[in-house]
Ligand SMILES: Cc1cc2nc3c(=O)[nH]c(=O)nc-3n(C[C@H](O)[C@H](O)[C@H](O)COP(=O)(O)OP(=O)(O)OC[C@H]3O[C@@H](n4cnc5c(N)ncnc54)[C@H](O)[C@@H]3O)c2cc1C
């Protein structure tokens with residue numbers, strides 16, 4: 001790793017791999033940093049060392065990632081694995097830790113491609129061992145060929161059905177799928193159907209997963225309105241409600257999912273402006289046509305800015321790369337525009353389905369905002385819903401003030417699994433919009449850093465993290 | 469959790485709570501523990517409740533364990549190494565999260 005690059009990219013998922021590959025080869029020095037040990041991001045995790053004999057288990061969409069991985073490998077971009085980025089300053093100083101040593105790298109242009117994370121799912125018992133996200137289940141399936149027989153999948157959205165379908169293809173018995181998609185969502189999604197029908201192939205894929213799961217005799221229970229995970233030291237069962245009636249099934253493993261949301265921590269800590277998206281119920285970065293944020297030289301591409309899926313992420317990565325190449329003087333305006341044009345067209349096609357999906361799989365309010373008082377909102381500091389409501393009653397106006405009432409959002413995950421819930425809860429209790437309540441304010445380092453790592457920094461002739 | 473296929477992958481032996489545990493090269497510590505049917509990785513500093521990995525992608529910090537004596541290590545992000553000694557993390561860990569600078573929040577509201 002050198003101390004300066006023309007373009008530095010954080011995240012080696014589809015957005016970051018495509019950005020790095022597109023940026024290299026135009027005379028710019030390109031650095032790609034990712035904390036994983038290999039390229040791929042979430043969707044293409046471990047794709048280059050995958051050895052399931054049957055490719056149908058993970059499916060052809062997954063193996064498409066191989067093309068991007070090899071494009072990256074031959075591009076000339078420098079890909080550093082196992083590199084955790086804990087800060088990007090507005091001056092584009094990047095704080096990165098690798099093998100227990102922290103260092104600073106500067107870049108002329110930065111592209112953040114940090115992707116998405118699972119949306120919080122604050123229901124009773126969601127902190128019990130044996131409860132994981134569906135994305136987590138898929139992550140160990142891809143990277144270690146591990147699966148949990150007889151698991152219950154609960155929630156809503158394509159990734160939930162996909163992972164259950166991948167389990168089925170792998171011959172792993174699935175206990176049940178408890179679908180929490182609200183009945184009324186179909187009606188809300190209807191106006192977006194004509195546009196979605198132009199992407200009929202992608203639309204049918206999801207339907208095929210669900211049809212196959214049902215044909216295999218896996219109980220697929222729709223319109224579930226409430227969930228509770230039970231157990232003391234580990235999860236032992238799921239209670240669910242349809243209408244007035246509660247039922248229970250035994251389960252030693254539960255996978256939850258209700259969509260993914262942008263991982264905003266690095267961008268917010270850099271100071272990039274975000275706005276509340278009422279359609280996707282999460283924070284979106286304010287970006288221009290090239291992915292550039294309100295901080296000059298810092299762009300965001302892929303699911304880290306707004307959820308668009310893997311193909312959109314790839315196109316956005318290429319578009320952001322051309323923007324960055326232009327800004328650092330490696331590409332003229334006309335050349336930039338014409339090189340990016342095909343990706344813009346592809347992107348427009350890819351985004352046709354999104355409003356339909358957003359409306360159809362919009363998680364219901366009662367599963368985003370805990371109904372019970374005892375339900376844990378902040379997993380790290382074990383803050384229950386009641387404490388947040390009481391704080392608002394005592395005059396707490398937003399998530400940052402909440403810190404004078406509780407330690408909510410101050411644990412090691414830095415609000416990744418409570419930030420959205422807290423903003424929505426305070427907005428509801430105050431009777432105002434989420435935009436008015438705002439987001440938890442973040443500051444580097446966005447990932448915990450050991451003192452020894454910081455000590456290594458001090459001997460280098462660079463500025464310390466956090467100083468602006 | 470159960471391993472499907474791929475049992476030809478090279479083996480790595482680690483230690484969990486003093487007992488030997490066989491893993492596969494390329495496994496994260498969390499995957500190795502899950503493969504050994506361990507679901508609880510730590511107890512929380514606040515109430516002492518049991519926790520295990522939740523996100524498996526480095527976001528939730530619920531998989532924190534002690535590795536070779538160092539607390540607060542993310543089991544889902546660290547690969548197994550031969551002879552690695554892993555223990556459950558109890559509470560905040562011996563030297564605690566205060567040892568890290570990972571608050572990451574503004575100090576003032
Ligand atoms: C767990 C999970 C599983 C998913 N599985 C699928 C799937 O099977 N099919 C599908 O269509 N979609 C899936 N998605 C949706 C997914 O968001 C997109 O399809 C796609 O992966 C987005 O691409 P991206 O390049 O924007 O981000 P990602 O693919 O998420 O890549 C982001 C990369 O940035 C790295 N990173 C993040 N922060 C840092 C940091 N601070 N320092 C260093 N590196 C960092 C991460 O390690 C990661 O490799 C999944 C999402 C999640 C969260």
Ligand code: FES
Pocket residue numbers: 498520521522523524525526527528529530531532542543544545
């Ligand atoms: S399981 Fe979430 S950080 Fe490791």
